[in-house]
Amino acid sequence: MGQCQQWIKPRRSGVYLKVLLLGGLSLWTLTGIILPAQRRSAKAADIELARASNPWSFASFPVENFQAYTSPFGYRQSPYGGEQFHYGLDIAAPLGSYIRNWWEGRVVEISDDSACGTSVVIESGEWQHIYCHMQGYVTSEGGRRVMVDPDGNIQIREGTTINTGQPIGRVGMSGRTTGPHLHWGLKFESSWVDPAMILRAMYDDQQATR
Structure with a gap:
């Protein structure tokens, strides 16, 4: 070939x-x-x-208390029936585990009104990283959306810069989900990328620095 x-x-x-x-x-x-x-x-x-x-x-691994990868990027049998394309990687962790920002960037979208549940989208150059099914809720302050998780002592506002590794939420079950996990999506120049490949690259580089 x-x-x-x-x-x-x-x-x-x-x-x-x-x-x-x-x-x-x-x-x-x-x-x-x-x-x-x-x-x-x-x-x-x-x-x-x-x-x-x-x-x-x-880069920062996006979930504390990692348990397993429960659904990969790509075509799969939907837990709700039928085949679908899964635009991300599902990472299981206990309910309430902290979610950490993969790379420094600006918060460009916060929402809680879709199958993604309470979610945050962060932009780092040409990359966008999407975090779904978190705990907390979305409100508005000064004309901007804010994700609030009082029990986790977290408040994330649209337009702010988030550091690498900074807690941005906690694993929940908001939106369409069958169990506690983070749905982590990645886009490069508006095209979806398999997060598993990024995690493999991170692992290889981190092993090389030891």
Whole structure:
């Protein structure tokens, strides 16, 4: 089977993707990134060098108290009947476990009126990361939506910047779900990406830095 390699540089971010076209199958492998501006320290040069060689080691796994991956990205038999395309990765964790922001970015959408339940969407350059089925509710303050989880001591407002690893909610059962889990979705330049591939890249880089 023939193989063609192509490099893509997004319009605004510094992320590079390597696309391996194997026949009709597109396999995306992340090979390098320049992150959005972050706070600099006395060791900023060392940090930037580390990012250049192992960029994904600086990302945050999105769920505490991980139990299992319960539904992968792609076509599946829906628990409600029939076949459907699942635009994310379901990560099971005990009810109330904290959800952490994958990468520093700006909150662009908050809602609680869809099958996604109480949800937050964060934008990091050309990436969007979506967090669904959280606890809490959505209200409005000053014309902007705010996600409030009083028991988790969390309040997330649209338009604010969220740091990598910062708690943004807790695992719940809001929306259409059969059990407590985080539905985690990823988009790159408006196209859905399999989150499992990102987690594998993170794991590889984090192992390389040990």
